[in-house]
Amino acid sequence: MKEPIVNLLIILLRKNGIRVNEPELEFQLLSHPSYPSLHSITGVLDHFAIENYALDVPKEIETLDLLPNSFLAVVKTEEHNGFVMVSRHSLGFQLSFDGNKKRFFSKIDFLEVWTGVIVGVENDKQNLAPDVKKTNFTKCILYITIALLLIFLLYKVNLFQAIHFLLSFGGIAICVLILQHELGLHSKILDKFCSEQNKKTSCNAVLNSKGATLFRSLKFSDIGIIYFVSLTLTWFSLVNSNTNYNSIVLITLLAIPFTLFSIFYQYKIVKKWCLLCLSVVSILWLQAFSLLFIELNNTVFEFSLRSVILTAFNFLIVFALWQFISPKLKKEQELKALKIEHFKFKRNYNIFKSIIQKSDEISTSVNDRNEIVLGNNENPLLKIVVITNPLCSFCKEAHELVENLLKIEDKNIQVTIRFNVSGDYNSIDTRIALRLIEIYNKEGKQVSLKAMHDIYSTIKPNDWLNNWGEPNEQIYKETIIIAKEWCNQHSINFTPEILVNGRSFPKEYNRSDLLYFIDEIIEEEVEKVNSQISVHEEETESMQAI
Template sequence: MTNTKLDPITATTINFSNYFGFDAVTQLQEKLLQHPYYPSLLSISEVLENEAGIKNFAVKIQSDQLHEVNLPCMAHLNTKGGEYVLITEVKADKIFYELEGKKRQISFADFEKIWTGVVLVSEVQKQELKQKLNYKVLIPYLVPLFSIALIGILFFKSLTITLFSPILFTGQFICLVAGLSISVMLLIQSLGRSNSFIQQLCGSESKHNCNHILSSQAAHLTSWFSLSDLGFLYFSGSLLILFLSHDSTAAVAILTLNVLALPFTFWSVYYQWKIARTWCRLCLMIQGLFWLQALFSFFTLYKYPALFSVFNFYQIPLLLIVFLFPSVVWLSSKDLFKNAQKLVPLQSELNKFKFNVEVFKNQLYSQNQYVGALPKTTIVLGNPDSLLAITMISNPFCNPCAKAHQFLEEWITKGMDFKLNIVYTFRMDENDKQQHFFKHLLAIQQTDIHLVEKALKNWYSQDYQKLDSWKEKYPINVKEEDKLELLEQVNWCKLNEIKGTPTFYINGYQLPKQYQLKDLKYVLMNLE
């Protein structure tokens, strides 16, 4: 999932795309929020097709036709002012669906009462697209590799242990890693950035509800420091001590910290049992790990009492520094995470205004229009008859121009209807590399209009633009162009006071400075 809490419609859309093997969550969320008509069905449909490659259509059907559509599909309900659910299975008497990361079921009769009849359906079966997009095949290989690396770390660390058993060290290590992992989950949940896995672990019923415990006053030592923070600092600090300190020092230090933490387990269980009357599963896992770790610690000191005698008290300041290091890092960055979370709804509201088609048109039409007709030597890509014309003033040796060309080319490849005019800047100098590039490109266009797109793609895909090797790849007889035509292009750029590249015009109007063209795909698609 993304690093921010998703609204229900975005979450359902992303969940739908996940079924088809698409998991670039941040990209999908960003494009949805940039769509001028979000959260309409049009915005969902266009983003799924253009970003996730999932061809789809929306249709209004009768309830008896629901058994015939491809699953999963998104269904529109009239609850909460209009929401979308992901239908995963349809039976004669039941509907199985997902909403906000949870699997649910409802009787067919009850579903008919809240369903508007509208569904968004994929044109292909999910298995077909998964084969096409199945780049996640690497994941099964990553787990064994990570496990091997972890075993290697344990093995080499155990070779250095001289004062107590490697088995006991490994037990401590596993407890601390497990505790750190659960502590991170608690932090994610307490910061409101949960995902479906953590939600299922935590639960939302009256008897099992992590949020109820984590949001209570008892879970906060101060307004800025919670027990979730303390757990994270305990396990991360202890883990650093285990690896960076001498055996005896680490064993005694971890035992001391562990003993100090044990009374807290009684209070935590009592609070959940008698006061809150609900259980936090993740919290209970932490309590269990405290006691399991205590067993390893006490057994280590029972079997190796010499650890006390060789404890180096001079290392205590070093231990404090090691233990407090994660504290400093986390507490100094915690506010950044919180502030980023607060910015999400603000950014969403800003996007609704910024990417509103009427607002964009008002901003666009207040800008300067380019003067004079485009030069005859303008490179034209896309649909030459389209009503939407994007004009790009470019430089073949400009890195931002290369990036702009790549996303514009992607728009064309994905079927967006627009005309792309490219006007290159150069000097009237026989030694000017930009002019040599343009002459060659122009000759390609005049010989084979379809080859020019391929030549440009090849040029901008190079890490370092090498003119000679590119010319060799696309051999063409370059005629000496009429200098008047080249001069016309140079003068056109001067007349329009082109001061930098890339410069963009939309239907003849210069793109407002507050907009980035790459963010305007869906605004332009709906521009009349």
């Protein structure tokens, strides 16, 4: 199941009318290096470009009236210490602790448990990506289920056949929920079954026990899915071939001892109840009771070899297919968990910092006012220099990084575009670079960004020159010369090269990974500036004392 904070954050976004790709949000949050901290929540909201704010406000009754209608808050109670989802209520506030467990608090009671920390979001009506695939998949499964039910009923089956078949479908649904639980997946229905708010119930305790595994490999979900899917296919085979269904009757009766063992095992051995398991038991008992609706005649009790063969064939086919599918599903979840750990490690700023500091710091300043400089032109804390070439196929990713950096609403970021091109002014790469510099100085930043976007997309160089024109001004050749000399001086021979405050961006990372570390880099630079100011003030005070 999803982590509580993931659930709470999704609920917060839904209450504010913000739709996002929920699996992606879950991945980004769980893989954040500081999860489950406040910083991880705001970082993920920033990743999705959702306006958000994290505040530590005074714990006063007047403050409560200023709070939004829904927000995340940090509370401390005897049972819970962490984030909760808070919604305004006529009686005060409704607190959701994990997406399921809810309690009402008066304003006075809320002030007693609240720490003063809140996280809020604002809906700026952005078109954030909904989980279209998940919605389409759910609809597809629903349509297929309805179609299969209608097809089966078209065979003019009797009451027993219809009830038993429908219950088999219900069994499949319950076993899919059990499989989701075993794989650590999430759904609203599953949360209702396995909320574990009652001390006498625990899906984990039962499903992870030895009794829930057969032959050391078949889990409870495996057995259930194989059983109910096989029954469903067998019913289709029997009614389609007009074959006696006494094999179904026999299997239904043989399942009863299993239900007795399950109840005994949960009651006496585990001493916990699994609502999902009890649901399966209920379906098996209902299928047994449906035998009462059989139309008694001589054919019911006749042995039918065809019926046995069809039943055995369907069970073997389903068993073989599930033995192929099940490991892949489990491997996919293992890879998902590994991916989360990988990204959590990769996005760790301390590791990134230790690697980037191994490279020598070089001066990125050049004596040229015509160079393309985007973002903050005055005193930025983060200076990024992108050394590129218009004909470099690998520079497309670097240009996408530039565009994403400029989308960050932080005035402390400066991005410089420096061209490392050939010295031949008739060569196409130099002509394009000159024209880009010319566009920047004459037509402004936005037009130059559009021109750069075009050359680093799929457009051919000659077509680009036809669209944007040849360079006209000779004065910008000096910019190309200065950039080339600077590249030679610092042995920068390949493009793209990215310098972050004078240090080479590590090859161990994808260039787009730089976006993960922007906040930490700026925070560190702010600390350096504050430290220098403090030292300067201390020195000034010492001089005055003398």
